[in-house]
Amino acid sequence: MRTLHGKTGRLVQVWTVGATALHLYYAGFGWPEPLELRALHLMLFLPLVFLLFPARSTGEIVEVGEGEASTEPSSYNTPSPLDWVLAGLSILPSLYMYVNPLLIYERTEFLTPLTMPQLWLGILIVCLIIEGVRRAFTPILAALTALVIVYMFTAHYLPGLWGYRRMSLDHVVETMYLISGRGVYGPLMGISATLIAIFVTFGAFVRLSGAGQLFSQLGEVVAGRSAGGPAKVAVISSGLFGTVSGSSVSNVVSTGAITIPLMKRLGYRPAFAGGVETAASVGGAIMPPVMGAASFIIAETTGIPYKSVIIAASLGALLYYVTMLIMVHLEAKRLGLAGMAKEDLPSWRTVFSNSHLMLPLIVLFWALLQGFSTTFAGLLSIGAVIVLSWLRPSQGLRPGQIVTALYEAGTMIAVVALAVGAAGIIVAGLTTTGLVVAISDIVQNFADGSLWKASILVAxxxxxxxxxxxxxxxxxxxxxxxxxxxxxxxxxxxxxxxFVFYFAILADATPPVSVTAYAAAVIAKADGLKTGFEAWQLSIGGLIVAFAFVFTPAIMWEGPLYQTVEVFGMCLTSAIFVCIASVGYWGGHLGWLTRMLAVGIAVAIAFSNSVAVEIRAPICVVLLVALALVWRVKTRGESLAPTG
Structure with missing residues (x-):
């Protein structure tokens, strides 16, 4: 992402801060009519993409926003004439929608002919979104968006379930541009303009308030002195920071800049250190109560109350991070790594002195339980961040820092709005052509009624x-x-x-396209692909949790309490065996045969749902007792072994 200076920098800053502040105003005093809001949202933020992201790049990964990364310009930080032209053109399609909402609503879909301006503006917005995605993200999303458009024009040539009737240019443009219920200005853009905009801003204010440092200090106090302390600090601090951030790359940059060098200094391999930070940062989005705003979006899309969503996700998030802690602990023991020195750790008194920075999360939760709208609760939390930061005047957010927070939030909102626009195109193309139904039929036919087979394909x-x-x-x-x-x-x-949310998250830590891992690799000075594989291995707990959501609803607190305890215990037992197999250590180094046996046991525990819980639970208890005895014998044997 460019760092703009001079008059251009000031102009972009004023525009961005104003756009972000306008969304906060709407959150407090009422939102405009839906189509006007969606059009205004994209009109304000899409131009920023072409001014902040160059057409060509050097390939250096940097933080830009909601879980993504981009690149620095090859030679200078000044937008080119083409960038200014594209930024100006990107205003026009949304301006037309903003000025003419009644005209759009009064049209009869696919019967009222398109005017020439509507046709060209529709083509323009689709092309600009594809180019913006190519700049700000990776060519993969741009190619996927373009592929959906191509499919709409060529589907009539394809056989069977893949085929669809011939679609004219007018039909495609109308689907993507002029129908308020789908396409670029559909409900997804409404989510971006409300929920995402407010909680991305909340995350930006939390970062500048110093809460990130508080999370790191808390992690250091809790786990810093144990074996492999810095890795455990990374896991804890990234989980706490990630719930409000909503950006895995932001987590890596914020906490990884401290924890990754500490892990390397302690003796962890660079790729492993980067992988720990990647997996921990990616998992922040599954951590209640905010889940990087995902909890509110899931509630919005499913109609399930927010409170039910975070309760259902709580044990899964706990299991994900417990698994990571076990993994890094075993790796530390395998390498013989110690913890951090006592003099390098903060005191509990220091942590408590900054604990007021956690209060905005409590304000958010309280406001939601009181029945305030989600966006207004987010606005109250932003106000709480500012007010509570002044409980310690030395840390109080000053006007300049507030402007910085609004600017940082605006740049992230711009990137998210762009990606949501691309998502709107993809979803509209898949639903209009019936490809969603075709994919469902293909999966169900292949699965032959088996939820297991279907879940693997869906994953x-x-x-x-x-x-x-x-x-x-x-x-x-x-x-x-x-x-x-x-x-x-x-x-x-x-x-x-x-289930699908977890795998959408894990995709960000799965090679070969793991943008977060490449960001961590830059800090760790490691190979990006190796870092991605380490991150995927460390996030294996997410796989167990995801399948548990589908096959054992008790993990979501459904049913009697004893069933929830039993299911959580089985998932944890399975995760422990996966950790043992992955690291190859349990009180001593393990051979491949033992590790493969551990994998088999883990799979049997996690996926033998045909066996009653009442049978599997006692088996898990026996296995855990056996593991404890093996650990005790092996570690005692190592301590009694001659050293020289």
């Missing part, structure tokens, strides 16, 4: 669609394409949505 689809896409748009796409498949086969609605 692969979600990983593919989530590659190179920010977390929120990735979920919005896969929730339309993949979640209904599982629901039709009997999976609970919330479980199905959490």
């Amino acid at each position: 692969l689809i979600s990983l593919f669609l989530g590659m190179g896409v920010p977390t929120t748009p990735a979920y919005l796409i896969v929730s339309v394409v993949a979640a209904p498949i599982l629901i039709d086969l009997g999976a609970p609605m919330l479980g199905a949505h959490l």
Whole structure:
């Protein structure tokens, strides 16, 4: 992303701060009519993409926004004449929609002919979104968006389920541009303009308030002195920071700049250090109560109350991070790594002195429980960040810092709005042509009524669609394409949505397209692909949790309490065996045969749902006791072994 200076920098800053502040105003005093809001939202933020992101880049990964990364310009930080032209043109399609909402509403879909201006403006907005995505993200999302457009024009040539009737240029443009219920200005853009805009801004204010440092200090106090302390600090601090951030790359840059060098200094391999930070940062989006705004979006798309969503997600998030902590602990033991020195750790008194920075989260939760709208609760939380930061005048947010927070939030909102626009095109293309139904039929035919087979295919689809896409748009796409498949086969609605959400998140830590891993690799000075593989291995707990949402609803606190305890214990036991197999250590180094046996046991525990919980639970208890005895014997044997 460019760093703009001079008059251009000031102009862009004023525009961005004003656009962000306008959304905060609407959150407090009421939102405009939906189509006007969506058009205004894209009109204000899309031009920023062409001014902040160059057409060509050097390939250096930097933070830009909601879970994504971009590149620095090859030679200078000044927008080219073409960039200014594209920024100006990007205003026109949205301005037309903003000025003429009644005209759009009064049209009869696919019967009222398009005017020439409407046709060209529709073509323009689609082309600009594809080019913007190519600049700000990766060519993968741009190619996927373009592929959907090409499919709409060529579907009549394809056979069977893949085919669709011939679509004219007017039909395609109308679908993408002039129908308020789908396409670029559909409901997804409304989510971007309200929920995402407010909570991205909340995350920006939390970062500048110093809460990130508080999370790191808390992690250091809790786990810093144990074996592999810095890695555990990264896990804890990134989980806490990620719930409000909504950006895995932002997590890596904020916390990884401290934890990754510490891990390397302690003795962790660079790729492993980067992988720890990547997996921990990606997982922040699954951590209640905010889940990077995803909790509100899931509630919005499913109609399930917010409180039910975060309760259902709580044990899964806990299991994800407990698994990571076990993994880094075993790696530290395998390498013989110690913890951090006592003199390098903050005191509990220091942590408590900054604990007021956690209060905005409490304000948010309180406002939601009181029945305030989600966006107004977010606005109250932003105000709480500013006010509470002044409990310690030395840390109080000053006007300049508030402007900086609004600017940083605006640049992230611009990137998210762009990605959501691309998601709107993809979803509109897939639903209009019936490809969503075709994919569902193909998966269900292949699965032959088996929820297991279908869930594996849906997981692969979600990983593919989530590659190179920010977390929120990735979920919005896969929730339309993949979640209904599982629901039709009997999976609970919330479980199905959490399943695809988890895999949309894990796509950001899955090679070869793992943007967050490449960002961490830059800090760790490691190979990006190796870092991605380490991150995927460390996030294996997410796979166990995701499948549990579909097959064992008790993990979502459904049913009697004893069943929830039993299911959580089984998932944890399975995760422990996966960690043992992955690291190859349990009180001593393990051979490949033992590691493969551990994998087999983990799979048997996690996926033998045909066996009653009442039978599997005692087996898990026996296995855990056996593991404890093996650890005790092996570690005692190592301590008694001669040293020289």
